[in-house]
Amino acid sequence: MSANYILKRIALIFYTLFIVSVLVFGITQILPADAAVMMLGENATQEALEALRQRMGLNDPVWMQYLHWAGGVLQGDFGTSLRTGQPVGPALFSALGTSLTLAGFALIFMLILAMPMGVIAAIRRGKPADLIVGFISYIGVSLPEFVTATLAVMLVADMWGLLPPAGYIPLSQDFWGGLERLILPVVVVSVMMIAHVSRMVRSELVDVMHTDYIRAARLKGLHPRRVLFRHGLRNALLPTITIVALDVGYLLGGVIVVEEIFSIPGIGRSLMSAIQNRDLPVIQAGVMIMAATYSIVNFAADLMYAWLDKRIQYD
């Protein structure tokens, strides 16, 4: 992989963020709410509102407001929350940290379960194990998170009292207490990904095992397990990296729902309450940060893919 390719990919990330910024700025401009009213409250006088609009530049043409905002973002200034009057950036980045903790655990949990499930289903194709995995994954992709979360809280927390029903404690503050509260959200947010990824691993592996390359290895008399792990799995894993990276977009969406139900102060909840309260600067910054996260994860996945691909060719 050439430096040229990497540069091109980075340029693409910036293009992506540019498009997203135009989009989200446009949307927040048309939202039916008056930023000055949001900031001063319902009983502000007309004069006070007008003075604030002047000060915030709300009377400037839209393109000027965009340039002003985008200029700030480039310098790391995401503006001031209309609701709290606090700078948006620091609050959102700390929320992002919380969400990434949740998403990170969810990814690990998903891989630990989905990989073996997919492999077993592929090896035992058509056998009961395959059917069971298939059945689980059909159920998994068919339940929205808020349903799974509601059922999980009702059973695990309320009826059996095994885990805390909600709340969040930073791991740095109380590791085990924090971990305990992360279990349910992590499981809920990964259910659909487990279903999706295990199916992908299965079908990739089934395809790979049918290739001439694997047939040749078998004909050479290599041990079936060696064929599976050294050749089959490696080749099947490559596309899986891309799929998992694309699923991160889905994961970031799922986080919105799960954070709402489990009272986790992540970026999804910040965005949700910003959308409810029409806190425009927070919406803008939140969407930008989510899009940036997604782009960076996919970039990293591409790099990893290229790196692994090369190694396989050298093998």
Add this chain to the structure above:
Amino acid sequence: MSFNRRAFLKTSTAIAALAVAAPHLALAQAEPEQGGTLRVAVDQAISVIHPLLTRVNPEYLAGELLYSGLTRLGTTMEPEPDLATSWEADDDLTVWTFVLREGLKFHDGSDCTSADVVASFEAILNPELASPASNNVGPIETVEAIDTTTVKFTLSSPYADFPAALAYNNARVIPASVISDDFGSLRSTAIGTGPFKLVSYEPDRLVVVERNPDYYDPARPYLDRVELHVFPDPGAQVSSLIAGDIDLVMTIGPNDFMRLEGQDGVDAQRVASGQFCNVNFGCDMAPFDDVRLRQALALTIDRQAMVDFMTEGFGTMGNDTPLNEAYPFFQPVPQREKDIERAKVLLAEAGYPDGFEAELIASDRPAIRTQLAVALKEMASEAGITINVTTMPHATYLDQVWTKGAFYIGFYNMQPTPDGIFSLLFTSDAAWNETRWNNKEFDELIGKARAVSAAEERTALYTEAQALMNEEAPSIIPAFFDMLGAKRSWMQGYDIHPRGSVFRLDFAWLDGTAPTRQG
């Protein structure tokens, strides 16, 4: 306490829940103990801790912990001394003098004097700063410091309820130096005279405060710390209370109340209140400018069924006036009953023999607004009235419908006094004149009552005002809600307050069985 309990008895004798709720009132007599951390669940983010700018109940709670006002509301809605120890008015109730406690200290150690009080009220009244209190503290014309502990308010018109109005949630005293230097700094820090000092503040998650050793009452507060945990999902609050992660849930819904009633170690709390959800008519807009149409719709409502649908029985019937037994100076006026025949006659007289169709707007928060709209839609259909319910996000509602719309659902906390609610919503010069009813006779009655201190005379005036409102129906008030909350039994010295935005946690304490008092 006694009034609290009496109001409770009056309004809910028929309901068995009383038997469960009553014993803890007796328990609260025990001697308070020091120490422990109280963990409170609140249902919305505490986005604002600036005491002059807070707008929702969890924010009011933070404000109350960190700051004090001149007066505060007791459990009976009577104004009690807070920073002021005594007050008096001249004969026509326009000049009020308040005497402050000696030796008051802000959290940063500086003195709190009459100069700070004057500066605070000037800030509250300053339209540039847009404090919600400016509409609620009464017709203040000037504030002056007479000496370091005496403050004189001159009002533009007589106001008998002035001390209660000064207990408004946003009428807090902050340092004059902060107002002149950096008014906005109180959005992230707190310098008050309240029973607790700010330790940490994360709007979406957690606010932590600790005991203020320099509080004016050396005995209080009893708690070492209070933590306000934000739970956007109501079910999660209650689950956490049952799990013992939380000691107090500020407000819960009727279903959660029933769920908690049988639980060991949990006290479900309830008090009758003047909180209500109403249907507002734009009385200056067709077709609702026709009083017969408004009366007809009011007549379609089965009020007992409405109490059941909206509150599961945890409420009282409304009579299209904002007052009920929870308010002082209250006397009932004849109850409006469901009468479909009469409604049809009125509709025909108004020129709608086949009924009419209208769009009823409800904001999506709290959900009870939509419940009222949906139930009304069904009830009104009996008289041939077709109501189409439109639900919209709260922010859009505030922007486009609130105080402007022709037909929409409102939701209000109980106010400390009858005047508080009448002149907040229904007089011509009301801060939030939702109905634009603008009835001169009504305005006069309310105005007259403000200048009277004799209780009997005020009751008579308010009853007359109620009768007028009931007759003209500028707004349908079908039901009042009881305030519901829940706490762990190890938390003592706390009763849910009918106002909904008064908490008095400086009186609360934890007994030896509370988890945060062990170890």
Add this chain to the structure above:
Amino acid sequence: MTDFLRRLLRTPQGFLGSLIVGLILIAVALGQWLTPYGPADMQALARYGAPSIEHWLGTDQYGRDILSRLLDGARSTVVMALLATFIGTLGGAVLGTGSAYLGGRADEFIMRTVDAVMAIPSLLLALLVVSLLGSSSANALLAIAIAFMPSMARISRSVALAVRKQDYVSAAIARGEGSTYIILREMLPNVIAPIVVEMTIRVSFAVMLFATLSFLGLGAQPPATDWGLMVSEARQYLHRSYWILLWPSAAIALTAIGFNLLGDGLRDALNPRT
């Protein structure tokens, strides 16, 4: 065609999927005539009812019959999901094939922009669009259609490009067939097949996305009978009666499973290789 149907019904996924989707479509078409009660009829004395002879699935918080509400809601929930998917696919297909047809810089520009929009999670994109347009079923439909467009554009573009390179197309060109014939007889059927498979699976996403939007308060609004809204409303009454929550959840899950199975069955039937 019959041959294709036979192949579809012979796979277990295809058979089960067709069965479930068939039943759901019957409920959609005939639901309003099958309801035992009016979906909005409140009965003050029969609230929070468990399943019984009178109310097969029980009653909800207003004493409304859950079965009637489910049948009534089938129409809006499923038809909305189908429509949203269809509009999203159509928009995406036009964008994708158009981009493939234009090629060169235009193709590059369109696809990069599509990629950029895909960086916004589809739930978030739908949330933004709904909050822009206002919460209602119709706007949620549009929001989901828009959220689906970028990925459908990607898929249809790659399918279109791949098909153009196929042997049978080259063969047709070699035979000297006209381009109309090539596009209609050779390319289109082969472009449509994979898109139909993807679309079928997407319907289940759409059902769930609708439900999630309603849960977050930005989709259908009370007193509508959308299944997602029913679940979302039922959450606060969970401890009075879990039936209110259970039935619409099951309906959502069943619909999603049905379309997923049907999609997989279609894929196998259209692509006999595996």
